[in-house]
Amino acid sequence: MSRPRLTLLPSLQELPALPATVEQLDSIKAHLDLLLLALEAIADLGSEAMLEAAETLGLDTVITDRVSLWRLRQSSPLRKSSGGRKKLDVEEARSLVLMSCHLAQTHRQVIREAVDRLERLTAQRKPPHSAAVLGDYLDRFCNFYQERMVDDDAAIAELTELALKLLIDLVFYSGSGGSRRLWLALLDRSNPTG
């Protein structure tokens, strides 16, 4: 049974404006796209849900429509059709962070259920696919990845590990401080000295 929760809708101003070089932004773009891929897979989301989230957060001036969302996501260097022609500025990256965390919070229950099942299965030394919620997630994630990414012949074991890592991360991004935590993680991950 879900309990009443304090909903904190963060604003763009709450995320610190941190420096981002082209290399850092490439890393950020790739990771954000993967995180949204994981959200699509675990919650069976489409672009409409993302646009609704953007509108709820007042980000519809940055993520205006399906085309702009498509262009933002295609800016990932991992995408098959990336081609380097699409760029992503810091405000757009921050908008995607807020949108991702909002979606993670909205679909918090299924994310937690999946991670909970993963913990149980791991303790029992059973494969993740033994649980339907995880099996469906992994299947969708691998399919989406192979459809859209350059590295479409990645080993299933590698994709499974990536998918599970992203799923676990989503648990932490679905909480009250999720957007700040994701933003800092993106910057830290993209830091060449980090």
Next chain:
Amino acid sequence: MSDSVLNRYTSDSWSLELTGESSPLSRWTRRPVVKDEHFRLSLLGFETGAAPISWLEGDRPLLERLYQAAESYVQSKLQTPSLTSPPVSARSPRPLALLEPDTELGTLAPLDAEPDSANPFALEADGSLCHRLHYSSPTTQTRTLKLSTIQLADLLDVLDRWQAETLALPQQTAAAPAVATRDFVVPAWGRIAASAAIALGAAGGGIYLLMSQPVETTTAQADVEAAANGAPADFAAGLPQVSTNPSGELPTGSQANQQIFPHRF
């Protein structure tokens, strides 16, 4: 005249209760300012139906140290690119294995390693999905709590909400322990806000005191000014340097073009 306050933050697996006195400074701030804050942190048996375990009680500095330890640990885990990468934290005693089994969640066990002396709390990975939270105090034996990923996320959630909602007045006693907040991500915002609150309160109070007792204001104002002057430097040091962002104007698509874009991309 101060009023006592009671705040409670709950998640599926944790309950955080805080008591303290509401400061009159609250009227000048957007968040309640609390002094002499004490907490009780309990682990809930949300699945087993077990009675809540009152795991820890203490004052605000202790809770801030727990937050610092948990925040730092989780942030280091989020930075790692994969499950098999070792976390940034040097406290991990062994490499992580993908889907390494974990058992006996929420149990207390003796600590097999000394935690960082700067913080009584330390976390380390126990397999890929479990974590061990160590707490050592001068008066009690070191305790270890084994947490699932969900429990760790819930702990951070209640701590995040607590940090977001209240400000604390620094304790004025000489024996108050110095809290290492320099590496604290969120308290950097808290410090600047708290310093602003102190400066605001001091400004109002200072005016009053200047009109009535000018001699006694000297020390208090000097202390407040020192705190206020220190805040911007700390704040600036806590944030990375500003740099120019590579801008890229994204062309906006027409409504007609939306038809060619798939539902998923």
